[in-house]
Amino acid sequence: MELLSGADMIARFLQDEGIEYIYGYPGGSVLHIYDALFRQDKVKHILVRHEQAATHMADGYARATGKAGTVLVTSGPGATNTITGIATAFTDSIPMVVLCGQVPSTLIGEDAFQETDMMGVSRPVVKHNLTVRHPSEIPEILKKAYYLAQTGRPGPVVVDIPKDMTTPNERYEYVYPKKVKLRSYNPVVRGHSGQIKKAVDMLLAAKRPVLYAGGGVILGKASDKLVELAQLLGYPVTNTLMGLGGYPATDKQHLGMLGMHGSYEANMAMHHADLIVSIGARFDDRVTNAIDKFCPGARIVHIDIDPASISKTVEVDVPIVGPVDSVLKEMLALIKESKQDPDKNALASWWKNIDEWRACHGGRFVTTDEGIKPQQAVEALYKVTKGNAFVTSDVGQHQMFAAQYYKFDKPNRWINSGGLGTMGFGFPAAMGVKLNFPDDDVVCVTGEGSIQMNIQELSTCKQYDLPVKVLVLNNQSLGMVKQWQDMNYESRHAQSYMESLPDFTKLVEAYGHIGLTVEKLEDLEPTLEKAFAMKDKLVFINVMVDPHEHVYPMQIARGSMKDMWLSKTERT
C-alpha cells in the first residue's frame, strides 16, 4: 500500500493517466501541487503567461489528438482567467480537465484572499465540475474528470481543489483507479437499429441527397466511415466550420463549407435537397440561416451522440442518437446488404445541378493588381505547406478565409473556435499542437486584432522552443466587424479601426523570434517559403492585405440558405 499526500497523488495520477504535458500557472493555492510536480519528471509543465492561454494550449492539443488536455491554475484570478478557454472548449465539445486550486476548505465562504466560487462561476460552461472534500478522494475524482471529459459528447471538466486537500504531511492510500462508473451517466454506445434502417431506406430512395457533416465526425473519429459512405453512394458532402477535414476537401464530392460563409454550391445544394443527413452537426444558427425557411423540400436524418442536439433548432424526421462512428458502420453494412441501389438518373441530374452551381463565380474573390488579397495569402500558405499543416485560427475574416481557401484533406488539422468565436484562441492552440507534433508544420492564421489578445505567449514559445508559424492577415481593422458595419451601418466604423498598431517585426524580435513583413504580392510566396524553411524558429509573418475586402458568400440575415451576397453588389 502506497501512502501519498494529496499533492503527490495528483502528480502520480497524472503520470498513471499517461499525461505528458500540462499547461498552467502557479499561485498560492496550488503550491503543494507544483512542489509535487517539481519532484517528478514524467509530467512536464508548460508555464504560460496568462491562464487563458493554458486552456487554449490544452484545447489545441485535444483537437489535434482527440485526448483531453490538462490545465493547472491557482484559485481566484487564476481560475477565472480560464473561463473563456473553458467556454471555448465547452461550445465545441472539446475534452479538457482543468485543475483549479481553491483556498483551504476552512476558509471557503469567508471571502478569503484569492477566493472565487469556481464551482459556481464555471457551472454554465462545463460538462461537469467536481470538488475535492477529502484528500483520499483525489484519485477517483480525477479519474471521473477524465472519464467525463472524454466520453459521450466530450467537454471540459473542472476540478476544484482546496489547498488543505494537498497538504504535504497528510498521506493517504493511493491506488490508480482503472475504471470509474457513474450510475447517472451512461453515454450511448450504439444507435437504434430500427432508426438506422429507416435512415438507410431514405438514403437509398433519395433523389437530391446531401451529407451534412460536422465536428462530431472529427471528435468521433469517423472520417473514414464518412468517406466510405459518401463514395459508396456517390453523394455530395458538405462540412460545417467545425467539420472541415472530416471529408477530404480536394475530393470532387466535396462541396466545401456550408452556412453563413459557406460555398455557393454547398448552400444551394442544401436548400434544394430532398434529403439531408446530418452527421455530428447541430444545425447551428450560423449554418441554417432563418429556421422557418431552412431547406423547405428536405426530409432530415440527424445522427448525434447528444439527444439534446436533436430537434433543438430544426425539427428532424429520423433522429438517431449514437456515436457517429458506430452508426455509420451499421449504415454501411445495411447499404452493402441492400439490393436497392441509389437512383442513378436522379443522382446524375442532381450532380448536373451542383456542377452548374460550382461553375458560377459563387462569391469567389477577384484579384487586382494592387496589394494582396487576404485569400491569396491563405492560398499561398496552402501551396507552401502542401496542404499538410495543422492550421489554427483566431476569429474573424481571416478565420473564414482560412476555412474557405485552405483545403483540409485530413481530420484534426483545422483547429478553430467555431462555436464560441474566441479571439486569442489560435496562437496558444497552435503552441499546444506544436508541442505534441514537433515534426509537423503548425501555423496560426490570425489577424492583427486577434493576435494581440494573447500575444504575450511569444514569451512562452521562447522558453519552450515552440517554433510555430504565425501568419497575420493584417488589414489594420477588425475586419469582420468592419464588414458588418459596411453592410448594415452605412460604413460607420465604430471602434473597428486599429490605430496605433505595434511594429510587429520589432515586437516579435524583442521576444527573441523572427518577424517578417510582406507588402507585395510577389514577395508573398517566397517569404512563406523562407519562413517554413526555418523549421526550428518561430516566424511571425505580417502580411499587409487589402483592408476593404469582405468575406463572401455571406448569407442574408433572416433569409434561407440560398439567400446570399456574392460580392458587394451581387446577391442571389
Added chain:
Amino acid sequence: MRRIISVLLENEPGALSRVVGLFSQRNYNIETLTVAATEDSTLSRMTVTTTGSDKVIEQITKQLNKLIEVVKLVDLTEGTHIERELMLIKLKAAGSQRAEIKRTVDIYRGQIVDVTSSVYTIQLAGNSDKLDAFIQTIGTSCILEVVRSGVSGIARGEKVLSL
C-alpha cells in the same frame, strides 16, 4: 402547457444549483420546485412544474437528463398522476369572521393548526388549483401570510420512478 417533471438526482451538494442554473441559462420557466431526500439517502427527488411548448418541454427533459447528477426523470403529465401541494395560510379571524372561515376551511377539507384570539393558521393540501380556489374564496383582505410548498407529484398505478 403546464408540465410536472419528476427528477431523481444524486443527493450531493451543488446538484440542485445545476438544475436551477440550467433553467435560467436556457430561459426556461420554473413555476414551482420542491426537493428532498428519498428513502435512499443518496438520492433526492425533485419535482419541477414548468410551462412551455412541446418543443421546449422536450428540450427541458433532454437538458436535465444531460446533467451528470440527474439519474432519471419522468414527465408526470404524460400519464395519469397525483399532484399535491401543501399550503399554510395565516388569516385574520376575529369576531363573526371566525365561524365563516372555519366553515370555508371545512368545505376545503383544511385544518386549523394554530389559533390565537385574532388569527387562524390553516393547513390545506391538494392540487394547486384547489389552493388557488381557497385563496380566492377567502379573499385577500383577511390574508396575513401565505406559504406554499410547491407541487409534489407521483404517477398513478404501477408506474414508479426509481433506480
